[in-house]
Amino acid sequence: MSKPFDLKFIPFSQLHISKLNMRHSETAPEIDDILPSVKERGIRQPLIVRREGGTAKKPKYGIVAGRRRYFCLSSIAAEGVEIPDVPCCVMDAKDDALAIETSIIENVARLAPTEMEQYEAFSALAKKGQSVDDIAAVFGITANSVKRRLALGALIPEVKEAYTNQQIDAASIRVLTMATEEQQAAWLELFNSDDYCPTGTHQLKAWLTGGGVITTEVALFNVTEYTGTILTDLFGEHGQFADVEHFWEAQNAAIAKEVETYKADGWKEVILGERGHYFPTYSYVRHPKDQGGRVYIETRDNGEVLFHEGYITDKEAQTIRRALSNGQSEGAKASKTSKPEMSGPMADYMNLHRHSIARAELIKRADLALRLSVAHMICGARKWKIDGISPRSRKPETQASVEGSKAEAILAEERKAVCDLLGLSMEHPQIYYRHHSPYDVCEIFARLLTLEDADVLRIQAFCLCETLAVDSSEVEAIGILTKPDFGDYWSPDDAFFDILRDKPTINLMVKDIAGKSCADGAVTDTAKQQKQIIKNRMAGHGVEDASPDWLPRWAAFPAKPYKAVNGCAPAERARRIDKMFKPA
Known part of the structure; x- marks a missing residue:
């Protein structure tokens, strides 16, 4: 049994933080919550100290518990206030283990220490001769909990430091206690690099063993007779086999x-x-x-x-x-049927080798690859998903406008020519169907082999046109690269004006075609009235010179907005890709 504490009032100048205090090496603590009380009432709870150095007339005392109260007194003293003698419970100077226990208990009651702080404290107790069971009994925890903290001693200093600085998570640090020093150093090098570094329980355990995580509870054999290495996992229920093979x-x-x-x-x-x-x-x-x-x-x-x-x-x-x-x-x-000559695994084996050989030969034949890719573009395949459904609008007027355009007439003519080349001529030639292709890949492939490269490339270009997505950046890229004359294909029609609704934008269009003064004069007119101004100018009604070729700013590659780019989808897409396709 330890000796009882002696209560003494000790001059403030004879006090210091003991190295046995578990937080002695930390920076100054937060004391804002207790400083006002100490200023008003002084120290109401004695510090726990032990004799550490000094002389017989002027002994020195190390504070084992009460570090924050000491820092409060230091703060008051710094303001020029004289500190009266401090009430202290003096413990036996020779009982280091009791001093460490007291510090831990006092600190745990105030603020739970980190796992690494607990390791340092428990390790110090162990060095003083305390057993795992003794330490567990003092703090009311299980022996296994003490072992888990002491296991952190297997970590190399660099890993401990990184964990103390909260660079490594708790799950990873627990797994690293199972690793050798060489493995820890290798892992830390990965952790500090830009390469992939396994973290967490499962990934890090798998990395340590060079394979999957296999724990001892799944073994059919007697684990005690196993000649390989078993990693002891104090943080898990079971050990782990170090060598999977x-x-x-x-x-x-x-x-x-x-x-x-x-x-x-x-x-x-x-x-x-x-x-x-x-x-x-x-x-x-x-x-x-x-x-x-x-x-x-x-x-x-x-x-x-x-x-x-x-x-x-x-x-x-x-x-x-x-x-x-x-x-x-x-x-x-119960009679058995005859088995096939090639088992499932054997078929898988042969199929994979045949696949590799076919691919190795195909890369030497660009002509075959071209034709097979076009066949896939037409028919689809297990690894090709082609959507050749013609884009449609929810508004019948818009759909009619597009279908009656010059561009669609050109595409329709080319569609018929391509169908003729493929031998698909019919009353209404069609390559793509809504749900699935009625054509066989090999049938189309065989037909393409009879055509010249120029014809195959022509078919390929058309298939790409048929599968080009609406409102995509690819559309803008093609326009930037080909620089088409928009007016050669399209001019504003009734369907366009019917869905033109934003009044400020319409007024800017009036400004484009009729000038600022006309636009300003019509700024309070209805949208319908302002759209009529644009139509009149295009037709030449009421003006000397008509503007039949007028186009909105949107009708260009790249499209230009009337107000903000982020309010004009074509202009926004063009801005994202414009620099990619500008000549250097």
Whole structure:
């Protein structure tokens, strides 16, 4: 039992912060919440101190608990106020462990210390001879909690510092306690670089083992006889195998023993599935062992092994039901059908190799690649999704305006020519259909092989035009690159004026075609009246010179806004890409 404390009043000048105080090395604490009370009433709760140096006439005392009260007194003294002797409980100067305990308990009651601060304190107690159980008993926590804090001692100084500075999260630091010093240094180098760095529990554990996370509870073998390394995870319920390949050697041996046990137990067939492939119970039916039921073994990437006893395939179950309904014998229903010569894994193997070889040859034949890509553009394919549906407007007037335009007439003429080249001539030639293509890829591919490159490129250009998205940046890019004369294709029609509604914009259009004075004079007119001014000017009504070629600012590549760019979608898209397509 420790000696009782002596109460003394000690001169302020003889006090200092003890190195056994768990927060002795930190910067000055926040004292705004208690300073007014100390100024008014003084120190009401004694400091806990121990004799540390000085002389017999003028001893020095280190503060084990009461650091913030000491800083309050220092602040008052700095204002020129004389500090009276301070009430202190003096503890045994030789009992370092008690001093550390007292500091921790006092600080925990005030502000929970960080995990690293707890490690430093618990480590100091351990060095003074306190056992894990002793430390746990003092602070009312479990022994495992103490072990977890002491595990932080396995961290290299650089990692500790980064954690103290809150650069590394708690989940990662706990996993790093399982790592060797070399692994910690390698991880820290990654952490401080621009490369990918695994963090968090799962990713970091997988990185430490060079593979997936496999914990000890999934082992079929006796873990105590395992010759490999098991990482002790004090922050998890189970240890972790350090070498995944070594684990699977032991696990596979245990699985092989289980297979022999099943066969000895009378199971006619035990099927071991591929690792990582889940057993789809919905495709199988429960069936007794004595009637041909099998055992299916499922092995998961996390090391877990599941044994599914007494199953046959759903297809086999259907065959049995049909046989029974036809009155066939039990033996007939259990007969097996012949297996295909190429298993699923073998077909997968050959298909992948054939795919690689075909691709390696195709890159040497640009002519074939061109034609096959065009065939895909026309028909689609498993990895090509082509939407050739003609864009439509919700307003019939807009749709009629577009369909009657010069540009659409040019496209319609080209569509017929392309259909002729492909041998798709019909009364209403069409390449794309709403839901799926009626054409076969290889059929179109074979036809393209008979055409010259120029014709194939012509078809390719048209297919791209048919699949070009409305209101896309690509449309603006093509316009910037080709610089078409907008007026050669379009002029404002009734559909345009019908949906022209913004009055300030209409007034700016009046200014463009009729001048500022006319626009100012019409500024209070209705939108309908101002639009009529534009139409009259275009037709030459009431003016000497007509302006039939007038176009709004939007009718250009790039489009120009009347007010703000972000209010004019074509101008906004053009601004985003304009610099990409300007000549250097």
